[in-house]
Amino acid sequence: MVGVDLVELVLGAILSLGTSLLLVSRLERLGERLGLSEALLGVVAALAADAPEISSAVTALVHRQRAVGAGVVLGSNVFNLAALLGLGAVVAGWVVLHRRVVILAGSVSMWIAVVALLTFLGTVSPALGLALVGVVMVPYIVLLGTRGRRASWFGLPRRWTLWLRAAVSEEEQELYPAIHPRRGGPLDVALVAGALVVVVGASVVMERAGSAVGRHYSVPEIVVGGLLLAVITSLPNAVAAVYLAAKGRGAAALSTALNSNVLNVVAGLLVPAVWLGLGRPQAQGMLIAGCYVGLTACTLALAYAGRGLSRLSGSVVIGGYLAFVAVFLVI
Numbered sequence: 001m002v003g004v005d006l007v008e009l010v011l012g013a014i015l016s017l018g019t020s021l022l023l024v025s026r027l028e029r030l031g032e033r034l035g036l037s038e039a040l041l042g043v044v045a046a047l048a049a050d051a052p053e054i055s056s057a058v059t060a061l062v063h064r065q066r067a068v069g070a071g072v073v074l075g076s077n078v079f080n081l082a083a084l085l086g087l088g089a090v091v092a093g094w095v096v097l098h099r100r101v102v103i104l105a106g107s108v109s110m111w112i113a114v115v116a117l118l119t120f121l122g123t124v125s126p127a128l129g130l131a132l133v134g135v136v137m138v139p140y141i142v143l144l145g146t147r148g149r150r151a152s153w154f155g156l157p158r159r160w161t162l163w164l165r166a167a168v169s170e171e172e173q174e175l176y177p178a179i180h181p182r183r184g185g186p187l188d189v190a191l192v193a194g195a196l197v198v199v200v201g202a203s204v205v206m207e208r209a210g211s212a213v214g215r216h217y218s219v220p221e222i223v224v225g226g227l228l229l230a231v232i233t234s235l236p237n238a239v240a241a242v243y244l245a246a247k248g249r250g251a252a253a254l255s256t257a258l259n260s261n262v263l264n265v266v267a268g269l270l271v272p273a274v275w276l277g278l279g280r281p282q283a284q285g286m287l288i289a290g291c292y293v294g295l296t297a298c299t300l301a302l303a304y305a306g307r308g309l310s311r312l313s314g315s316v317v318i319g320g321y322l323a324f325v326a327v328f329l330v331i
Contacts, residue, residue, distance in 0.1 A: 005212040012206035013232045016052045016199055020236035023048045023195040029184030030192065043144065046259035050267070051196065052233035055203030057268035060211070060225060066279040068211060070120060071225025073268040074288040076234045077113075077261040081295050082321030083238040084257035085303075089314025096308040097254055100167035106300040109258040111136045113296045116265045117289045119273070121281055126273035133266055143168055206232060222284045227325065234260075254303070261296070283331055291324040 053076045060069035089095045112133055119129035142150055148168035151161045207229060214224035237260050269278075281289075298320060302313040309317070 002213060002216045005209040005216070008205050008209040009213060009232075012202040012209060013235070016202040016206065016233070017235050017239075019195045019198045019202065020049055020051060023051060023192060023199060026184065026188040026191045026195065029188045033183045033185070043141070043259050043263070046237070046256055047263050047267070049236045049256075050260050050263050051199040052203045052206070052236065053230075053264050054268040055200045056207040056229050056233050057225075057264075058272050059204045059207040061272045061276045063211075064276075065211060065221055065225075066277070067221035067282060067285060068207065068225035068229070069272070070269060070278060070285055071222045071227075071288060072207075072229045072233060073264045074116065074120070074285070074292050075226030075230030077264055077292045078288060078295055078321060078324060079230050079234050080237060080257050080260055081299050082318045083234065084253065084260070085299055085309060086314040086317030086321070087238070088253050089309035090311050090318065093311050094308060095253060095314075097303050098167075098170040099304055099307060100163065101170050101254065102300060102304045104164070104167040105254060105258045106296075106304070108136055108140050109262055110293075110296060110300065112262045112265050113293045116269060117293050119270060120278060120285065120289045122278075126270055126278065130266070130270045130274060133270060137262070137266070203233065220284065222282055222288070223329070226284065226288050226328065261292075284328055287324070287328055287331065291320075291328075295320050295324070 053072055057069040057072040060066070060072060085095075115124070115129050115132045118124045119126055124132070139154060142153070143164060148165035151164040151168075154161075156164070210224050210229050210232075211221070213219075214221065214228070237256060295317065299309075299317050302316065303309055306313055
């Protein structure tokens with residue numbers, strides 16, 4: 001019954017949102033206990049907040065609903081740019097960003113966005129796409145984990161090495177007061193395990209209920225995934241990023257948004273697609289993938305040119321997302 005499915009969808013969203021916030025906070029504490037850098041703590045937090053998107057996407061791919069799975073990941077990434085960065089700038093009035101941080105995090109994010117587009121279009125296989133992502137992600141994680149001190153490992157000119165160290169240092173300075181948690185303990189381990197089970201379970205319920213509602217009203221799968229589930233599963237990240245932007249933690253908000261998008265592509269799309277495939281791309285799916293790349297480039301260009309995002313540039317990003325939704329529903 002559609003009424004039951006709608007209730008399950010709403011309850012799953014509420015449960016997923018509340019439990020995701022608990023999962024993020026407890027994982028940060030465990031990361032602090034392990035001595036992770038602030039930048040890596042940010043990645044861990046983004047991964048935890050991404051649990052609903054990733055779980056929903058993987059569930060859809062397992063059930064051979066490839067359009068829903070791809071739509072959740074790519075649609076979430078487009079929404080993240082508008083809700084996490086655009087809305088954050090509108091709420092805060094001004095989000096200051098270091099240009100080095102924009103270039104470093106933005107370059108990684110753009111690379112992954114382009115790889116996601118090429119993989120979705122079938123230009124490269126999911127396995128090759130995952131390998132191309134690893135070429136950039138492994139050095140990036142090493143940089144963040146060592147606070148830039150191992151930049152010399154990559155054999156780059158000294159000037160580039162110093163630049164990378166400065167970029168990571170600037171991001172660390174922003175992230176420290178934003179996410180610096182107290183050290184975790186055994187209770188946090190138990191809470192993380194329990195919260196993860198609940199988040200994954202709620203995400204599975206949301207995906208199945210959302211797909212059932214879509215079938216009842218004859219809504220295409222790509223719309224269910226790219227709009228409905230994409231927005232609902234991205235709410236934990238949106239709440240966190242708007243909070244950080246309002247507190248003036250620009251780099252932390254940028255890191256949350258871009259890391260979230262990167263992890264969505266890797267864990268929610270490429271890894272499961274290696275085994276399950278993505279199927280033939282649809283017109284609306286290609287639109288989502290193209291908008292993901294285009295809005296990422298636009299957001300980063302505005303952030304770099306303005307040394308941050310103003311209320312006006314944030315409105316431009318939100319306007320870009322609304323334009324995407326309008327076109328998406330028409331074609």
